[in-house]
Amino acid sequence: MAGVKQSVLTTIFSYVGVIVGYVNLLWLFPYVLSPTQIGLFKTVQDIALLLVPFAQLGIGHGITRFFPRLRGKEFAFFSFSLIIATVGFFMVASLFFVFKTPIINAFAEKAPEVNNFLIVALLITFFSLFNSLLEAFCRSFLKIAIPSLIRDVFLRVFMAMLVIGYYFSFYSFDFMIWGMGAVYMLAMISIMLYMKREKIFKIDFNWKRITLPIKKEFLQYSLITLLGTAGALLIMKIDSIMVSSMIGLDANAIYTIGFSIAVVIEMPRRAISQVAMPVISEMFAKNQLTGINALYKKIAINQLLICLLIFLMIWINIESLYHFVPNRSIYEQGKWVVLLIGLGKLTDVIFSVNGEIIVFSKFYTFNITATLFMSVAVIVFNLVLIPHYGIEGAALASLIAMFFYNFVKFVFIKIKLGFNSFTPNVFLILLAGILSWAVSYYLIPTFEAVILDILIRSGIVTAVYLLLLHILKAAPETETMVLQKIKQLLSMLSKH
Structure with a gap:
């Protein structure tokens, strides 16, 4: 019952966050900011979030997978994970500075403003990294509702306050961009305070309680899943960054607003996934394969029911949705982005929790192969399609990548485990x-x-x-x- 309550609350908070996000991106941002400023705002954010899984070194999924085996030692495990993540961040930051010149060159022609805020992207990466790890531990304790409230509502409300402050000339636009880092820091502090209140936040450096074989297995698993996790996010985020670098920040503003309208479709799937991950992990630990297959089918049906209805509500009202966007004539060019990204999100929904099943199975290394292949493919698709079709080309690249990424994982699960989500x-x-x-x-x-x-x-x-x-x-x-x-x-x- 507790899990169901958490899932319901998470879904509610997700949709409150969606409402706030809609107000932000469909009205507030276009009203206050120019297309170039919106494009810059989102590009800095996307660069940061793209770096998070690399800094995380894959330990987010590792926490969920190994938590059932470390009951009674969870706080030593928690501290061990935080130190590993800190090392991961400094590795990523070092590489970021080593390759700073090529990064600057990528934006120099079409979006040079981005290069002034690369440090902000690193700050957001740092705080988002620890936010994700704290959420992973909350999830392992089946405490997902409040972290969802912080992530989906808190962040968006404070982003809105940042923009409103700029509108009233309390500070400059540059200060506003730097303020994004402060917002992510406040989110991290909020999750920590919640965990303290729930008595699930404790630093324990007695790592001897965790046996050396488990440490090795945990690190091996995390590093192997790193590329899978990072690649999955790359598939989702690279289009926005490539639109900025290949077309410009104005185009990315149009693309981002269209993308943001479509992304609401997958919100129920995210909420269900948050609850399903620890359950799937536990079932694999007990070798309950029949139960996982049944869950695979059940989730496919239930999340498609609601996600498809949301897709319909968006697409049949697309003209009306853009009617309320300030400077509508500029942003409604992203109409077809909504359709293509929406169809892409539906492929995630239709193929159910295939990624989660692979991650927690003994075949988790396959995620690397599938994700690396699709990461390269989505970059190639963008390079080919953006010059010919502009922002619609980027959306089409995402749709193709998402479909094949899910299809490959579906076929693999069918062959190796005999599971089939399609009824x-x-x-x-x-x-x-x-x-x-x-x-x-x-x-x-x-x-x-x-x-x-x-x-x-x-x-x-x-x-x-x-x-x-x-x-x-x-x-x-x-x-x-x-x-x-x-x-x-x-x-x-x-x-x-």
Whole structure:
């Protein structure tokens, strides 16, 4: 029950964060900042977040995998992990300075402003690194809701306050960019205080309690998964950075806003993944393969149900969403970015928790092969497609990379473990989604009042989608569970 409560709270906080993020990127940022300033803001952030997994040395997944084996010694394990991460950060920082010239040259022509804030990117990397490790330990204790609140809501609210402060001329734009580092530092301090309150934050340098074989295995596993984790993030972030370096900061602002509209689709998947990871790790530790396969299928159905509906709500209302964006004529050029990135995110959803299963299985080294291959592929796709199709080319590169990345992992899991996330229900849900979109496109007229159009269109399509799911019997177990919850709620209300 505690896990379910944490998952529900995490989902709620994720969507509160999405609302704040939407206000930020679809209204506040375009209203206060120029496209060049938005592009710079996001490019510095993306560079920083791209460096995090390299500095982490892969120990984020290592913590989740090894935690069940180190109960009673978790705080020595915690301290050991933090020291390893500190070493990792200084290694990355050193390499960053060694290769500073090529990095500067990459942005010199199209986005020279980025080079003035590379140190800020390193600061954000440092604090984000420790944020991710603290979250990993919270996750291992099944305490994921408050870290999610800090990551998804706290960060976005304070980013908004930074921009508002700049709008009222309390400080310069340069100071605002430096302020991003301070926001990530505050997030780190907040997670630490929460962990202290929950009594899951304790520094224990008695590492002798952790046997040498486990230390070696932990480090080996972490270093092996490093490339997989880093490559996965590279696939997600490199497009934005390449748009800045190959087209310019203005183009990245348009791309970023389109990307941010689409990324909301995967929020339920992120929340489910946060809860599923320790469960999958525990099940592998107990060799419960049949249970993992069942979970694999169940997650595929349930997360597709909600994520596909969100995708539909976004795409059928895309014109209306851009209507509220200041300087709409500039940013609505990213409309097709929303579609392509949205389809890419749906591939992540459809293929279920394939990455998580591989990471916690004995075949975890395969993640390196798959991710390295796709990291190279996405860079090549961007290099080929961006010059011909601009920001749509970057989005198309991401879609192709995400599909093949997931498909390769799916095939591997099917061959090695015999797991298969695809059931007839998955295809029935997709059919319901396609038919619901067709209703919106062909049958619902466009209303001049934008809010009225959104309400009517969204209401009709949601009703059609849910009705089709019921008629097709696409998710009978989920439908039964939801109806039972509704009955329980109505019963409670009637008693009061």
